[in-house]
Structure formats: structure tokens, C-alpha cells
Amino acid sequence: MPINDPVGFNEEAIINSVIAKMIAKREKAHSPGVPARRFLHGKSLGFANAVFTVNELPEELRLGFFAYPKDYRAVVRFSNGGLSEKAWDVIPNVRGMAVKIFDVPGPKMLPGEESSRELDIVLANDQTFFVAHLEEIARLMDGKFAELLMKSPGTIFRALAASNKFVSSVLDIDYFSQVPHRFGDRACKFSFTHDGQPANFPNIFDPNYMRHSMEKQLRSEPYSFTFNVQFQQKGDSIADSTKRWKGDFIPLGELRILQINRKINESDGETLEFNPFRTLHEHEPLGWPGRARKAVYAADFAWRQKINRQEQEKGERALV
Ligand code: HEM
Numbered sequence: 001m002p003i004n005d006p007v008g009f010n011e012e013a014i015i016n017s018v019i020a021k022m023i024a025k026r027e028k029a030h031s032p033g034v035p036a037r038r039f040l041h042g043k044s045l046g047f048a049n050a051v052f053t054v055n056e057l058p059e060e061l062r063l064g065f066f067a068y069p070k071d072y073r074a075v076v077r078f079s080n081g082g083l084s085e086k087a088w089d090v091i092p093n094v095r096g097m098a099v100k101i102f103d104v105p106g107p108k109m110l111p112g113e114e115s116s117r118e119l120d121i122v123l124a125n126d127q128t129f130f131v132a133h134l135e136e137i138a139r140l141m142d143g144k145f146a147e148l149l150m151k152s153p154g155t156i157f158r159a160l161a162a163s164n165k166f167v168s169s170v171l172d173i174d175y176f177s178q179v180p181h182r183f184g185d186r187a188c189k190f191s192f193t194h195d196g197q198p199a200n201f202p203n204i205f206d207p208n209y210m211r212h213s214m215e216k217q218l219r220s221e222p223y224s225f226t227f228n229v230q231f232q233q234k235g236d237s238i239a240d241s242t243k244r245w246k247g248d249f250i251p252l253g254e255l256r257i258l259q260i261n262r263k264i265n266e267s268d269g270e271t272l273e274f275n276p277f278r279t280l281h282e283h284e285p286l287g288w289p290g291r292a293r294k295a296v297y298a299a300d301f302a303w304r305q306k307i308n309r310q311e312q313e314k315g316e317r318a319l320v
Pocket of ligand 1: 037038039041076077081095096097098122123124131137174177178214258272273274288289290292293296298300301
């Protein structure tokens, strides 16, 4: 099916206004002396080393990163979508999964990082994205929830439904790109489906039980996720990702999270930056959410890097 992905009238201006609102919020909320984290997905639920294996695939699936079978070194960071870094894990939330794969040849799409050897895949634990239109992201940024509830109540209900799932461990659930990517000349979505044994029922009174469950599971054995692709079918929308696509998920590879014999700290992997545009042209993120994330994630990363550098310099001066 040919890809139909027109750029919306005013899209760039709205994305820029979303960035300006985000940075203004960050400036206002920042407490001097406290390291700046991500604007969203601030709390880490676990970080680990992994190996991503591309399977031997049939001819029609062999392209871009999936052109030939190979093992790649990777890392994975699991996170809570919203709320503070101190929020208890038992509180309903979106759970995110960000995978960074190393030593991937070929030019990358993220401006200024064309020669990067990294490839990022960023997903969350629901099949669909809760926002239908870019304008709603701007309203969310303004905190205009009453207006949002009047104009598009579905956004609020979808957000609540996506967050309200009990999770025993981040290794026990499936993750979805939610929004489309290119797969050569076709549009697709990606998923990671879990393969390992589930954790025992966790101690939900431990505010960080997810990281502790993950640590316990990985101390006993490695954990695998199957990586899948789902191709766009007739009637599946690229612009509106609030509806599930119809196609089957086809396995392309495996993410094997390695066994550990150490503690997982909340700050592990904190300095890494993930961006779905750090990818090959064959896998370009599509739709307005893809284009918005390219600029928004880069701006958020640049801001927290700047603040953390300033804090570090202040700390060094204080030591003199
Ligand atoms: C236009 C839509 C979206 C906006 C504006 C947005 C915004 C953000 C921002 C500002 C960050 C922090 C980036 C950083 O400082 O490094 C972030 C991180 C993240 N987002 Fe999104 N996001 C969007 C859509 C999505 C979607 C569709 C998913 C999943 C399918 C997703 C999953 C994640 C994850 C997992 C992270 C954490 C990455 C990490 O571990 O560093 N986001 N998002």
C-alpha cells in the first residue's frame, strides 16, 4: 500500500509552540541544585544491557536494519510515562521502553547525527496512542484539561484506559511503537512481545517495586522479547494512531536482556538520549507524532544537558 503522509498546514509552527511551552514549564519548575531529568518518562523502572538479534528473513523483509541476520549490542531503559520521579510504581501510569542498538551502519535521520552508529526504538505498553491531533498536544501542554474534556473527551478517556493496567514487572508486558514508521515503501508499526516467565506478585507497597522485580528476574536468568513488524492494511490510518491497525505482527528478531549479578540503580543509563529519528531512512518515523517527537525530544535533551552542565560548573566552583 503506498504511503500517504501529508505534512499538516501549520504543523511546524504548532510543534515550535509545543517546544516553547515545554521549555517555559521546565524553566519554571526547575529547582537549582537538582539534576534535570526528562520532561516526560522521568522515572526509570530499570536499565539493562541486551543483545538484539536480526533473524534470517524472507527476501521481502530484508531491508534497512533488517537486511541481514546479525547480533547487535543494545541497552534498554524502561520508564514511567508521567508524574514525578518519586511517584510510586503502583499508581496507574504508561510504561515506556526505549531501546538503543549500537554499531548500526548507514546514515541516520536525526539532524546533526547522520554519522551516528546508534539506532533507537521508543515504545509504550499500549497498542494505540491516546492523542489524535497535534493541536491536542498543545492543549495538554497548556494544562487546559477542562477545554480538552469539552472538545475531545476521548483523549482523556484513552489516556486513563492506557495507564490503568496492573504491571508486575516491566519484563512481563508487551510494548508497541503506537505510531507508524516506514519499512521501505510500506508503512508499519513495531512491537516487542515478552517471552519470559512472569515475576511473582510484587510487594506493591515498595514505591520502586518494578525495578526491584526486574532486578530479581534478571539475577536468575536472561529475558527475551520478540521484535515484530505490523504492516499497514487498507483503512489503517497514518495520521490518527488512536485506532488499532488490523495486520498480524510478524517476528523479525529478538531482544535478549542479559542476566545480571548486580543492583539496578534508578540513575543507570540516565545520561543516554533516545529519539525515534535516530534511525535509518528505510525506517523513518511517519505522521505528525513522528515529526513532533524529532524536534521535541531533541529540544528537551538540549535543555537538560545545558542545565546539568551549569549545575556541574556551579558545583565545581563551589569546591574551589
Ligand atoms: C507527539 C507525541 C509525543 C510527545 C510530544 C512526546 C514527548 C516526550 C518527551 C518530551 C520525552 C522526553 C525526551 C527526553 O528528554 O529525552 C519523551 C520520552 C519518551 N517518550 Fe514520548 N512523546 C510523544 C509520543 C510518544 C509515543 C507515541 C511513545 C510510545 C509509543 C512515547 C514514548 C516515550 C518513551 C518510552 C520515552 C522515554 C525515552 C527514554 O527512556 O529516554 N512517546 N516523550
